[in-house]
Amino acid sequence: METKTLSFKRAATDALKDQELQRALNYAKDGFIGKRTQAVAKLPEWQTIRSDAREMKNHVLENLDHYLLAYESAVIANGGMVHWAETAEEAANIIVTLCKDAGAQTVAKGKSMVGEEADLNGALSEAGISPIETDLGEYIIQLAQEPPSHIIAPAIHKTREQVTDLFHEHHQQYGLHEKVVDRAALVAEARTVLREKFIAADVGITGANFLIAETGQHILVTNEGNGDLTSVLPKTQIVIAGIEKVVPNLDDASALLRLLARSATGQHFSNYTSLMSGPRRAGDIDGPEQFHVVLVDNKRTDMLAGELREMLRCFRCGACLNHCPVYGSVGGHAYGWVYPGPMGSVVTPVMVGIENAPDLPHACTLNGRCAEVCPMSIPLPSLLRKHRQTTFEKQLVSNASRYGLKIWAAFASRPKLYRAVTLVIVQVLNRLGRRRGRFKKLPLAGGWTRSRDLPAPQTTSTFMQLYKKHRQNP
């Protein structure tokens, strides 16, 4: 996936002007936020589950090596194989090799964000293997040749009209010529088209919501059952997962499942929450013959070792995106890479290099709603601030910003000078703006006055000056 993280500002400006995108975003926002609020309100023990989950996941991260090795042993005991990929590129290479070994021509894919990190579709296509996205949203954007714009609803930026047009254009080849408008009918048409592809696929690739160390199983959470069909129909199954997805046992996974769907879509549980056990066992009526898990690091161990460890508690629910006013204004594509919104602004600089994404940690008002709704209590604003410290130290912020701040800090550490200079500023601004009470334009304040009036200072004196006088002449 092409990295466009350096053009965030421009992309954001364009996104704000895109009427169709804005319509789609408003619709999505209302749905996600309202439903989550209702679901959480119905669970009085929400905060308790949340804090227990945080502790459990922290424990896992403290002992990540132990749990990953335990998971690997359990998978092998089940008859599967585990591959370790240090980089996203390595993961893609491993998977392409596995697919070639299986003689695959088409591959059915469930949605996988770590797969996007590895640009799996690109790697497969280059190797002459055809990947078919089976998640409805991923299928839509595959047709549109766009990257996902949301981590659980990849096509959230598309309006129904746009989907109608996409299907109409691309389904002609299947003998489907009618323009379908009704939502349920669109889903039904996609189902018809995709059903054939599931059956034809030689290999199925999915992500995993949770990896169970104790049993070597993994959990797939979907609303369409595409994860299930992708996992059991093809002869070879490949699971790609980030190393932070492991949990000790099924009890721990259940606790996280209680948080996941409610946070993501406001459902108590997704339509299909499936526990997958690896290759077909004796007596199983279905299941793949070959089962592979590719565990991906891609800078997760860097986060583990450093100040961003808490980010690894993330299980990709999307709640932070849904409640972020910045994401809600500009959508996911503006962020320029796989992960948008608050969690994206934390992980993207790590994975693509902060010098390639210096704006993302700053594109935030630090309002804190993301941290409030995060089911895993990740202190996103604090983590973004840590990135800001890095951009400051590495001088990745604009010179104007740096100097402005240095000057402000220099004044603010010299109270007498501060008093004198602020008095002058206030006198000047008050005199200039006194008649109207506000400025429509002001030199150096263009960022503000483009869309806002700037109030003039109330008087020609600062509070401190007035207070001093008042105390001298009470």
Place this chain on the structure above:
Amino acid sequence: MNANPSVGLFVTCLVDLYRPNVGFASIALLEQAGCTVVVPETQTCCGQPAYNSGDSSSTRKLAQATIMAFESFDYVVAPSASCAGMLKHHYAELFEDDASWFERASTFADRVFELTSFLVDVMQVNLSSKPFDSSVTYHDSCSGLREMGIKTQPRSLLTSVDGVTLNEMEDTEVCCGFGGTFCVKFPDISERMVTDKAALAKQSGAAVLTGGDLGCLMNISGRIDRLDIPMRVYHVAEILAGMTNVSAIGAEQSAEQGSPQSPGVNAASIESKKL
């Protein structure tokens, strides 16, 4: 609890520069609650602009200066949840590598409060306020809501003022788009957020917008004025202290403005007429 605690007023740089009336209103309210108010002269800025831009070393210097100026008081009160939040929740973590300053900052943090929550939660004051005959809508700052637990306190104070009717906005927990330097670093996104907020304020049907954070209020009033929405904007301290006979934020300078003439005069309006 001491019925006459000493309070160091952290006036905040925006109030200091832009709206001294809020500072005087804060003093009036704190004195009404029985506090002895002192305004340390060496205070300047809480350090948030530096902190949120990643300049920890400048922030540390400002934090140390602030702590030293204020640690002798029983309480430190600011007419801003955002500045109070900085002092209360972020100073200590600046000194993680310095045990004695960490201790000092943590002790200091316990004494820091935002104005309205201090009046209600700590002083449990029964305000006697001059009437303010207007429908009012209250803007919750994000730091107020999420860092400082401020939601009901300013509302309970406001509704105790004769003449005030509270019209709630929808989506009060959505950010107004100020975010300190955010509003000038990402002006397009900020514009969208503040436009939405201005519309919600207008939809509330209130004649007056108020809140506890001057940054947010200047941001929203700036947009309200640009869009010619006829709402007046005051800091909540001004309404509670009966000091609204100065022009509203962003309005034309006129001492004779707005709802009822207050029977007495106050320091700020005397001074502003003199100058």
